[in-house]
Amino acid sequence: MSDKKKLQEMYRRTVLEHSRHPRNFRRLDAPDRTAEGFNPLCGDKITVYLDLGPESIQTIAFEGTGCAISLASASMMMEAIEGRPLSEAGEIVQRAQAMFRSDAKSPAQSDIEGLQALGGVRAYPSRIKCATLPWKTLQAALNGTTGAGRISTE
Amino acid sequence: MTVAPSKLPVSAEHRGDAFDVDLIRQDFPALNQTVHGYPLAYLDNAASAQRPAAVIDAISHYYSQDHANVHRGVHTLSQRATDAYEAARQKVQQYINAASTCEIVFTSGTTDSINLLAYALGAGIKAGDEIVLSRMEHHSNIVPWQLLCERTGAVLKVVPITERGELEFDTYLSLLGPRTRLVTLAHVSNALGTVNPVADIITAAHEHNVPVLLDGAQAVPHASVDMQELDCDYYSFSGHKMFGPTGIGIFYGKEKLLEKLPPFKGGGEMILAVSFEKTTYNELPYKFEAGTPNIAGAIGLGVAIDYLQDIGMDRIAAYEANLLDYATRAIADVPGVRLIGTAAHKASVISFTVDGIHPHDLGTVLDHQGVAIRTGHHCAMPVMEFFGVPGTARASMAFYNNAADIDQLIEGLRVAIKMFN
Ligand SMILES: Cc1ncc(COP(=O)(O)O)c(C=O)c1O
Numbered sequence: 001m002s003d004k005k006k007l008q009e010m011y012r013r014t015v016l017e018h019s020r021h022p023r024n025f026r027r028l029d030a031p032d033r034t035a036e037g038f039n040p041l042c043g044d045k046i047t048v049y050l051d052l053g054p055e056s057i058q059t060i061a062f063e064g065t066g067c068a069i070s071l072a073s074a075s076m077m078m079e080a081i082e083g084r085p086l087s088e089a090g091e092i093v094q095r096a097q098a099m100f101r102s103d104a105k106s107p108a109q110s111d112i113e114g115l116q117a118l119g120g121v122r123a124y125p126s127r128i129k130c131a132t133l134p135w136k137t138l139q140a141a142l143n144g145t146t147g148a149g150r151i152s153t154e
Numbered sequence: 155m156t157v158a159p160s161k162l163p164v165s166a167e168h169r170g171d172a173f174d175v176d177l178i179r180q181d182f183p184a185l186n187q188t189v190h191g192y193p194l195a196y197l198d199n200a201a202s203a204q205r206p207a208a209v210i211d212a213i214s215h216y217y218s219q220d221h222a223n224v225h226r227g228v229h230t231l232s233q234r235a236t237d238a239y240e241a242a243r244q245k246v247q248q249y250i251n252a253a254s255t256c257e258i259v260f261t262s263g264t265t266d267s268i269n270l271l272a273y274a275l276g277a278g279i280k281a282g283d284e285i286v287l288s289r290m291e292h293h294s295n296i297v298p299w300q301l302l303c304e305r306t307g308a309v310l311k312v313v314p315i316t317e318r319g320e321l322e323f324d325t326y327l328s329l330l331g332p333r334t335r336l337v338t339l340a341h342v343s344n345a346l347g348t349v350n351p352v353a354d355i356i357t358a359a360h361e362h363n364v365p366v367l368l369d370g371a372q373a374v375p376h377a378s379v380d381m382q383e384l385d386c387d388y389y390s391f392s393g394h395k396m397f398g399p400t401g402i403g404i405f406y407g408k409e410k411l412l413e414k415l416p417p418f419k420g421g422g423e424m425i426l427a428v429s430f431e432k433t434t435y436n437e438l439p440y441k442f443e444a445g446t447p448n449i450a451g452a453i454g455l456g457v458a459i460d461y462l463q464d465i466g467m468d469r470i471a472a473y474e475a476n477l478l479d480y481a482t483r484a485i486a487d488v489p490g491v492r493l494i495g496t497a498a499h500k501a502s503v504i505s506f507t508v509d510g511i512h513p514h515d516l517g518t519v520l521d522h523q524g525v526a527i528r529t530g531h532h533c534a535m536p537v538m539e540f541f542g543v544p545g546t547a548r549a550s551m552a553f554y555n556n557a558a559d560i561d562q563l564i565e566g567l568r569v570a571i572k573m574f575n
Contacts, residue, residue: 003190003191003522004522007518007519007522010518011515011519011573011574016573016574041530042513042514042529042530042531042544042545043530043531043535043538043544043545044514044544045544065512065544066512066544067512067513067514067515068512068515068574069514069515124518127514127518130514
């Protein structure tokens, strides 16, 4: 793949669209779960908030600062997670991370809607952490029974 | 004796009045390559600079001809290695105009040098003592002092900065007091490019009998520094930012201060005699150089200094001032750009943000146009917090950069803006 093509693959139109208008970009006031994620390399910060129903994730939201890749990834995560049964959420996170870790030479495959669009990041090892930060943070929020978890990409 | 070659391939041409940047660029093999199909515009010199062939050759020559351990053998190679290593120390001494070679300690870099002082001073620091530093320090001039404070109960006093990225000098003066044990400041800020008024800083500290450590990592690549004229107490810098090797750096201290400091690390080389009852430390500077040092690194640094002096630091500074001016205007002209750090006196470092584009994305897009810049917080998070940005893009120039590098950066910025907006 040409260099220019590689760059266009990473910054696809949908990725840029998500990064400009991230879904559920807001704070939840009294969230059932929350976690903060941090990338010390670039200073990206994200906070994920969850409101839980009896069996499912009723509301998910996030706040923070980040590059186009991390914002788009977080935004897509909102769509993939909201309303999902709690029992499935952890698995979705695993599948998303596996996609980011998969071989950059093969086409990105994901059953998570829209997430393939972020597959181009796999060709940029220094940027994969940008894409995985929101998912790792969500994982921390899911793991924490109460209060705030904290994760770092390093 | 075949010490590291002092001959520099193009030294003759460098002398004289004209500053021939094209000729200088030929001395740096790494500059002569394409990245993603574009000529490399290397504008990340504040993170680490490139080396001239003379430095690379000297290291290779040392390893292929002269290598042995230093100060330890009676054989020929050991003598050659020792001579070359000590010759490098002398070059450093002359470069910064220290009073004596015993004031020049080889370390692994600025970080190592600052940690050396923070550790060695520790025994004399008590709870409530104060260390003065500034908001614009690199993390390596913050964290070692925080660790010292944790060990001793001392406290940090932070000199604030202004919107232009300059020290609030009056506040600095007001922070000096009877409990101040040390002032430790960047000579030049890596995140903002600000050149601090170090002569005034030192004079003021000395009026309170407080010694000063300057973090010179970003100063020595751009202009000459003079320890005796500054009356500087301690100084630190890294080889790799001044066109020498990685893993080598300098800790300078006034002889009478170094004599009083306890050693930082224990081991071979730093002792005169060891018994289980009592160990006698070696004389300066060896007291601070435990273990086998980075011999090749020191030799390479010496050759980098030869190279710089051959061109002349004054000419380098004058050339860079013009380039900084050109680059500042060109970058400021790009729509949506905000310059971070607009001090009256700056080194050739430009930090900036572009509306609607995260620095990280900018860095990737620029890389695709062959332009290498640094993006992020530049190990200076308190600075980023002050300016309310998560990070910046930073173009940092050396004397081998030219207007074409800047033009390529500007073109890259325009491409990025088109892509993201
Ligand atoms: C102002 C300043 N201080 C200290 C350092 C640390 O230098 P080193 O990583 O070579 O120890 C740097 C380099 O990033 C710097 O720019």
